[in-house]
Amino acid sequence: MTTTLRQVLNIFEESAHPLSLAEIARDLGVEAGVLEGMLQYWVHRGRLREVSGDAAICPMCSKRESCAIMPDMPRRYELATGSRNELPLSPNCLCCK
């Protein structure tokens, strides 16, 4: 029997297009709060990655908390495949000079 948790992961692996949390919650028949907890479980297990809004958009920027250019974007989850580009932060991001 496939667990609901596994189904959540399968959706990430099998879907052909981006999805919203509400869509997945509807498809699986779970409450949004329960789905959020399930996603966090896979994040902790290292299978999913949470990309939180603007902080992830400009990793170089030392002023990213107050960057005038970055749009405020909501959280996203993605499969944690490959290695993340953990490049060093720069205090002199060209866009914020």
Next chain:
Amino acid sequence: MPKHYTIALAGNPNAGKSTIFNALTGSHQHVGNWPGKTVEKKQGLAHIGGREVAIVDLPGAYSLTAYSVEETITRDFIVHEHPDAVVAVVDATNLERNLYMVLQMIELGAPLVLAVNMIDVARSQHFQIDLSELARRLGGIPLVATAARQGIGLAELQDAILHVSNRECPAPCPPLLTYPEPVEAAIADLVARIEADAGLAGRYPARWLAIKLLENEADMIDRLKATGHTALLEAARRHIARILAAHGEDPETLIVDQRYAFISQVFRATVVRPAEKTRTPSDRIDAVLTHRWLGLPVFLLLMWIVFQVVANVSAPMLNLVDSLVAGPLSRWVAALLGAVGMGGTWLESLLIDGVLAGVGGMLVFVPVLFFLYLAIALLEDSGYMARAAFVMDRFMHMLGLHGKSFLPLLVGFGCNVPAIYATRTLEHQDDRRLTAFMTTFMSCGARLPVYVIFGSAFFGAASGHLIFAMYMLGITIAILTGFLLKRTLFKNKPTPPFVMELPPYRLPTLQSVWLHIWERTSKFIRGVTTTLAAASVVVWLLLAIPIGQPLDRFNQVAPSDSLFGALCRGLAPAFAPAGFDRWEATGALVTGLAAKEVVVSTLSQIYVGASDSPVQAADEPAPTLLDDLGAIVRELGHAALMTGQELVNIVPRTLNLIPVLHVPELNLLPEHASIENDTALEAALRGAFTPLAAVAFNVFVLLYTPCMATVAAMRQEFGLRWTLFHAAYTLGVAWLAAVLVYQGGLLLGLG
């Protein structure tokens, strides 16, 4: 003397724990840190039922699984400090999320009181929570509904705390939650081993520890390793391997899944949400705005409206600032220099024809950017921008491109430099390169003034169409480039999609919108002032140096006979097929390589700076300061009126997109009143370009090699070879597209 009780408050962040803590302890609080941690520890004293009770506010946590330091602190406090009661504070509007930690606390055997907080908010949202059924399904734990901010339910909570502390309410037995058979068998074996070890059984609840070991919890394993319980750990490891082999799933996943299944059952049995709550207004709006087929047209329509606002609503203010810079401001600078004996010198020329024409020529576009940022702030704060990213992601995925590429592309509308860095959110270098390649075709804010000035000069009220077309062309070329490269240079497997949280729609607040506008506009002003001042001085110098004439003609030479004119004339024939082979246009494009803002400022320096427009004609009396101030106030009033009119006219213009409709537009000016809303640069451009050549020039500006800062970012991220390839590619695409537009237009008889 009655026993001194210790009570812990535990729960998810934002469940209202601190509000309850403050309500119970009043001013008797002490704030410090947990030993060895940087997490804040709040303790306080309360008097409950004549007893002095110590209350500890545990850090907010989502579980007791020790994923974070907050969770470890909370768990250790409950396990090792043995509080007399633990108040589990849950948010009544988000019960299903909060119950996970409650369930774990029940498994831990904590003496629990459940405070269902924010009950007033839940009721106002028409949630019906069957509290007695909830308590029953959670093993009969004491449950109190509270609205801590209003002080509701606090007396009952205190009673329940005393009740539990006095041990009048035993923990549920047998276990509330049972797991699938193989997990339960493993738990039974491990429990027997734990209970056989008196030291261990005295420190941890046996069933809870067995579950922790099957969950393979690193923190607990480390502790048991340190105390030499290797046999127990080895038994747990064997159980985990056996369950995984037999069921294809590790025990941790089975355990967590079972907890969520239990929570879903409890939630459905105890909470009734009204029909409108199961399908919120946001859901209903999203059914249209993120619809698979409607989403994209809606996005395009909204973008069209945005550019109508940017082009037409900002026009009156643009004209006002332009007339200020070209008129009173230039006159005041000239008068000031005349007063100190510098009138008619090269310094006057440098300041008025160089700096004011260059920097001022660009600053007139501040109203344009103000309205652009206003529109973006409204889209962001309302929650639509997330939907736009979602819709475009889906669209790009359909084309075989990486859905995540859209976020860097979206950033590129503001500035290409951070967009290049934003590609770091992609894992694979090929995806990053591809996205960076596409990003520079996104029309950044610095290119907008070029479309505005040309659109206004050649297309008047329809200039919004040109701007919209430029932005759409940028997106199209970016997508085509991605499509092409994905099938040639960057052939790799399709990437899996992502899941996005779409926040509820909300009404933007004035404060937040203003903050966005102010931060972005002031950043633009700071940026252009320094960059353009330097570029303007260089261009002024090149325009002042005579070629083929004696050097004593410095600053007294026609622009076409200057060093700048000579240099640009050499390059100009390359643009003949695109219809703009004038040296002035070439000069603007060359200086635009430094920064796209410089394109307009250079055109302004060449066409306006060289004219005598700011200086009063000899036969007219010079206006006094009072004349100027009076004129400014009149023009400001007029501009405000016209801005309002243009804002209202967005509605009929949008409705008139439907072919059968013809909604009349508002016209506040009397028929006979004519207004001068043409800037000097617009008039000069009309004499220098044909409309078709103007469009081709705009296409070139949109697509050609990005500014120096973007090229530097590209080099930093992807190396020199890739950067040179990108520069050559964008230059080639821009030239080809401009030629296609011009020659195609001629063939269609549009020349």
